[in-house]
Amino acid sequence: MNDHLTLLRRLRAASPLDEVPTREALSCHLAARVDEVGAPAFTEFAYLQMVAAKTWGAERTAHFARVLRDARVSPKAQNTCPWQTAERLAGSLPVEWRTPLLEQIAISRKGQAVLGRTIWSADYTKAVLAALGRWAAYCVSRRQTTLPTATSLHAYGRHLVWPDADGEPTTTGTAANYLQRIMAGLGVATRGRFRSKACDFVVADWRERSRMEGTSTKTGSQLVGASSLYGFGFRLMAEANERPVRGLEAAKIFRNGLIFAVGAALPERARALTWLEFDRSLRLIDGTHIHIDLPGEALKYPEARKAQEGYDVIFENLGLAEALHAYRTDFRPLFDDGLHLFPSVHGKLGAITPAHLGRLTGDLTEREFGVRIPIHRLRDNVATEASENLIGGAYAGKTLLRHVDEAITRRHYDHSEGLKAACDFDDFIEKRRKVSAELIL
Incomplete structure (x- = not known):
């Protein structure tokens, strides 16, 4: 009789008063079985947990899952430095552009303001360089100069929206973004020697076209209400517990449920949510209060502001605090020993990526509500419901999402107003969840 069958017989014969096999003993058993039979040992071990759970219950046998994950999943590979990626992109551009663009990368990487230079984020830098690369390739294919005229830049915008037969069309908004990035990149690549009011007018025209057309990825059917999404998160957590x-x-x-609950109570962008870590950017003060302290690097701020500014708020939410305590104690350790609030399933000690977060929430909401609601659209649901139900109306929604426009900047809203809006909204969605009410839009 092999080791698997021996342990299986032991588990079947055990009583609730017997000792549960320790994590160390189970790890040794699984390692030996993997050496002996290979991958089938993982399926065997998962069955052992099912048998053990019938005797000792789900909670006392949860460490079986951690043993299995440690054996099956390797540490997540570190992401490539985005600035190194940017340097490689710059190296593929026309020779005369490379030196000034590499200088821009070096300045932006340091994050220190330089007179006459705008600091770019790593993501924006990569986007500009990618746009320049596509523009340069287009110019070569058309045998035209890489310094655009209004006519050639407009023609390129049309090419993006209505490409050749083998091309992939973009939206008007995406084309407008490409044109803006080309102009920004050329301004640096030519050390400011290239300027064209006519080209600037073309970019502004495409921006206006995009604004008039609206986004093709946002529909009214995606506005199901923040309280509905918040409640959906708690239903997922209840399903995990059962x-x-x-x-x-x-x-x-359980993690997926928290994504919706936290995303509705803290309507930040996907990048900010993936930065949340226990004892660092998220602290559980007590049974009701939660402290969020996000650095500027995690937020959508101009690069020059990121080193000095962040988002620091303490809010009260009994239901969410209880869920976070339960998650940290019972479910989070099943992934790994890390602190990320939303860990990756596919690698240990790593957080889920913003892109995956968007796909995941879209898949789950399509199954639940019949319409895809990616994580960024939770913000729209928050703003809509807050505008219709909180005393501050649209102002409360704008404060919750920390949207900044010229009028708001002039008025210099202080943190107390933002905190009050956040607390009012948390109270509102928590009460709506308890009475099972739904917002009719």
Whole structure:
């Protein structure tokens, strides 16, 4: 009889009063079985947890799942430095552009203001360089100069929206973004020697076209209400708690529920949500209060402001605080020993990426509500419901989302107003969840 069958017989014969096999003993058993039979050992071990859970319950046998994950999943590979990626992109551009663009990368990488230079974020730098690369390739194919005229820049915009037969069309908004990035990149690449009011007018015209057409990825059907999304998150967490076996699947479901609950109570962008870490950017003060302290690097701020500014708020939310405490104690350790609030399933000690977060929330809401609502659209749901139900109306929604326009900047709203809006909204959605009310839009 092999080791697997021996342990299986032992588990089947055990009583609730017997000692549960320790994590160390289970790790040794699984390692030996993997050496002996290979990948089938993982399926065997998952079955052992199911048998053990019938005797000792899901909570006392949760460590089986961690043993299995540690054996199956390797540490997540570190992301490539975005500035190194930017340098490689710059190296593929026309020779005469490379030196000034590499200088811009070096200045932006330091993050220190330089007179006459605008600091770019790593993501924006890569976007500009990619746009310049596509523009340069287009010019070569058309046998035209890489310094645009109004006519050639407008023609390129039309090419992006209505490409050749083998091309992939973009939206008007995406084309407008490409044109703006080309002009910004050329301004640096030519050390400011290239300026064209006519080209600037073309960019502004495409921007206006985009504004008039609206975004093709946003529809009214995606506005199901923030309280509905918040409640959906708690239903997912309840589903995880009810599972007979507390394995990685249950931990993943609980994590997904928290994504919606936190995303509705803290309507930040995907990048900011992936920065949340226990004891760092997210602290559980007590049974009701949550402290969020996000650095400027995690937020959509101009690069020059990121080193000095962040988002620091303490709010009260009993239901969410209880869920976070339960998650940290019972489900989060099943992923790894890390602190990321939303860990990756595919690699240990790493957070879910912003792009994956958007796809995941879109998939889950399509299944639940019949319409895709990616994480960024949670912000629209928050703004809509806050505008219609909070005393501050549209002002409260704008404060919750920390949108900044020229009028708001002039008025210099202080943190107390933002905190009050956040607390009012948390109270509102928590009460709506308890009475199972739904917003009719």
